[in-house]
Amino acid sequence: MATGRSHRPATRGRGIPEATVARLPLYLRALTALSERSVPTVSSEELAAAAGVNSAKLRKDFSYLGSYGTRGVGYDVEYLVYQISRELGLTQDWPVVIVGIGNLGAALANYGGFASRGFRVAALLDADAGLAGRLVAGLPVRHIDELESIVADNQVSIGVIATPAGAAQEVTDRLVAAGVTSILNFAPTVLSVPDGVDVRKVDLSIELQILAFHEQRKAGEDDRQEPDGDVPAVMPA
Amino acid sequence: MATGRSHRPATRGRGIPEATVARLPLYLRALTALSERSVPTVSSEELAAAAGVNSAKLRKDFSYLGSYGTRGVGYDVEYLVYQISRELGLTQDWPVVIVGIGNLGAALANYGGFASRGFRVAALLDADAGLAGRLVAGLPVRHIDELESIVADNQVSIGVIATPAGAAQEVTDRLVAAGVTSILNFAPTVLSVPDGVDVRKVDLSIELQILAFHEQRKAGEDDRQEPDGDVPAVMPA
DNA sequence: ATGTCTTTGTGAACGCGTGCACAAAGATGG
DNA sequence: CCATCTTTGTGCACGCGTTCACAAAGACAT
Ligand SMILES: NC(=O)c1ccc[n+]([C@@H]2O[C@H](COP(=O)([O-])OP(=O)(O)OC[C@H]3O[C@@H](n4cnc5c(N)ncnc54)[C@H](O)[C@@H]3O)[C@@H](O)[C@H]2O)c1
Ligand SMILES: NC(=O)c1ccc[n+]([C@@H]2O[C@H](COP(=O)([O-])OP(=O)(O)OC[C@H]3O[C@@H](n4cnc5c(N)ncnc54)[C@H](O)[C@@H]3O)[C@@H](O)[C@H]2O)c1
Numbered sequence: 001m002a003t004g005r006s007h008r009p010a011t012r013g014r015g016i017p018e019a020t021v022a023r024l025p026l027y028l029r030a031l032t033a034l035s036e037r038s039v040p041t042v043s044s045e046e047l048a049a050a051a052g053v054n055s056a057k058l059r060k061d062f063s064y065l066g067s068y069g070t071r072g073v074g075y076d077v078e079y080l081v082y083q084i085s086r087e088l089g090l091t092q093d094w095p096v097v098i099v100g101i102g103n104l105g106a107a108l109a110n111y112g113g114f115a116s117r118g119f120r121v122a123a124l125l126d127a128d129a130g131l132a133g134r135l136v137a138g139l140p141v142r143h144i145d146e147l148e149s150i151v152a153d154n155q156v157s158i159g160v161i162a163t164p165a166g167a168a169q170e171v172t173d174r175l176v177a178a179g180v181t182s183i184l185n186f187a188p189t190v191l192s193v194p195d196g197v198d199v200r201k202v203d204l205s206i207e208l209q210i211l212a213f214h215e216q217r218k219a220g221e222d223d224r225q226e227p228d229g230d231v232p233a234v235m236p237a
Numbered sequence: 238m239a240t241g242r243s244h245r246p247a248t249r250g251r252g253i254p255e256a257t258v259a260r261l262p263l264y265l266r267a268l269t270a271l272s273e274r275s276v277p278t279v280s281s282e283e284l285a286a287a288a289g290v291n292s293a294k295l296r297k298d299f300s301y302l303g304s305y306g307t308r309g310v311g312y313d314v315e316y317l318v319y320q321i322s323r324e325l326g327l328t329q330d331w332p333v334v335i336v337g338i339g340n341l342g343a344a345l346a347n348y349g350g351f352a353s354r355g356f357r358v359a360a361l362l363d364a365d366a367g368l369a370g371r372l373v374a375g376l377p378v379r380h381i382d383e384l385e386s387i388v389a390d391n392q393v394s395i396g397v398i399a400t401p402a403g404a405a406q407e408v409t410d411r412l413v414a415a416g417v418t419s420i421l422n423f424a425p426t427v428l429s430v431p432d433g434v435d436v437r438k439v440d441l442s443i444e445l446q447i448l449a450f451h452e453q454r455k456a457g458e459d460d461r462q463e464p465d466g467d468v469p470a471v472m473p474a
Numbered sequence: 475a476t477g478t479c480t481t482t483g484t485g486a487a488c489g490c491g492t493g494c495a496c497a498a499a500g501a502t503g504g
Numbered sequence: 505c506c507a508t509c510t511t512t513g514t515g516c517a518c519g520c521g522t523t524c525a526c527a528a529a530g531a532c533a534t
Contacts, residue, residue: 025446052427089453103344182448190289209262211419216326
């Protein structure tokens with residue numbers, strides 16, 4: 001596994017910073033709303049406000065894509081929608097499989113935001129044979145044993161995992177072996193994958209704990225109840 | 238709104254870096270698993286592997302909490318679980334309300350990971366009068382008009398929004414007015430809140446788009462089908 | 475054509491986060 | 505009590521991301 005750090009001039013032609021990539025969908029959403037209202041152009045200031053970011057940041061982000069603005073006027077909404085869509089790869093169709101059709105998996109299957117951006121649910125998979133054939137969001141749940149053939153037949157490259165944590169690594173291994181190279185993981189586990197496979201995780205529990213941390217700090221600034229004292233002396237040997 | 242940037246020595250006493258805070262729940266999860274297996278101590282190397290991070294990073298993270306390790310041995314699992322829990326504010330109970338009990342909201346209500354870390358669902362709220370009284374995960378859905386009294390009576394400081402995007406800002410305003418100061422938002426919208434209120438968002442659609450970007454780049458490295466040429470000339474005036 | 479006014483695109487400075495590499499701490503064995 | 509060996513805690517350097525601030529580009533009016 002070559003680290004490949006030596007060359008790579010930080011920011012180059014196709015080299016869009018990760019932080020910028022993460023914001024492009026945000027801009028796209030704001031632009032789509034403007035497009036639906038038939039707004040022809042927006043300034044970086046307006047668009048930044050709509051997306052909830054700093055305008056200088058937005059301009060720098062766009063500068064990585066090229067010079068698509070017109071000074072004194074702003075950005076052409078339709079053109080920018082197209083450019084960002086193309087950059088994100090949304091001009092093509094992305095078949096997705098969802099594995100684990102329980103509470104969360106079913107909610108995801110019903111989620112309209114999937115189809116709206118070129119993501120098509122190719123199949124719903126579950127290990128529970130009792131679920132097989134049942135319709136969820138208009139699609140039949142299929143047995144996990146069909147995973148390999150479904151991924152191959154539909155050229156699925158993105159998998160969503162909504163199984164219990166204990167099954168997530170096994171499912172991941174099967175997805176990767178079948179040819180999936182991007183995984184969105186909702187199970188609270190660290191997944192290990194080979195190089196070349198991307199994993200992103202969504203973890204509700206972590207988000208809540210981060211909120212709790214800040215919440216506690218806010219409260220502590222007023223109360224200042226226990227500076228340090230009452231820590232149970234559970235010190236190790 | 239004072240920016241308050243001038244002083245603030247980057248990292249101080251209670252000043253734990255945000256990136257570290259975001260990793261503490263990860264460490265806590267790994268440590269809890271070790272605790273259940275009655276493992277007494279772990280080295281930074283082992284724990285880092287379990288949490289999927291670099292061991293130096295883990296040690297630096299812990300150094301912000303204090304010196305809880307023993308050189309030559311490692312960290313005492315139970316003690317560390319306690320320290321991290323305390324730091325995250327998980328030694329106390331956090332009542333939470335979930336607003337919008339549709340597909341996603343119901344899945345969240347059913348999620349076991351909530352209660353497991355001191356988060357208690359105080360109420361489920363929905364605007365649909367038809368849902369009122371119906372049991373979801375053992376709790377009755379209550380009408381959104383009860384929001385203010387429920388938040389006040391239960392001292393709720395954390396709210397979860399799972400309504401459609403169009404309703405999210407209005408719900409946010411009501412939550413904030415009622416006293417909620419932390420919001421976890423699942424609706425695909427930018428929320429504006431007053432200073433002192435924290436918002437974290439979970440956005441499935443954005444995650445998928447980020448995956449698609451990298452997926453496209455991977456494919457492009459082999460194919461290199463369209464270098465630039467066939468871009469429709471939709472250039473603005 | 476010329477001037478004014480708006481807004482982009484970016485150079486530069488700064489701060490945060492990451493990871494290396496190592497000195498010091500302390501456990502453990504003789 | 506000393507030597508050895510493991511593992512922590514952290515100084516340091518580096519790179520990424522953010523923000524400021526401004527020159528230049530260009531629209532638009534006269
Ligand atoms: N429900 C939530 O709001 C929520 C929130 C955050 C995270 N999560 C996580 O998402 C995951 C799913 O949550 P849920 O509430 O839907 O659980 P669930 O128990 O309702 O559903 C899990 C589904 O996965 C299936 N499954 C189990 N093993 C499988 C395997 N090896 N292959 C394929 N399918 C398998 C089960 O048959 C079941 O249908 C869990 O890891 C949970 O921790 C859930
Ligand atoms: N389902 C998913 O997997 C998923 C994934 C990502 C994001 N989201 C987002 O989460 C939100 C909910 O998704 P869903 O699939 O559960 O939708 P849903 O339509 O099933 O549920 C929405 C619920 O909110 C209630 N509601 C509407 N207006 C309200 C108001 N003003 N106050 C209180 N309740 C109100 C509705 O009565 C309904 O019960 C949406 O914004 C969606 O974009 C959903």
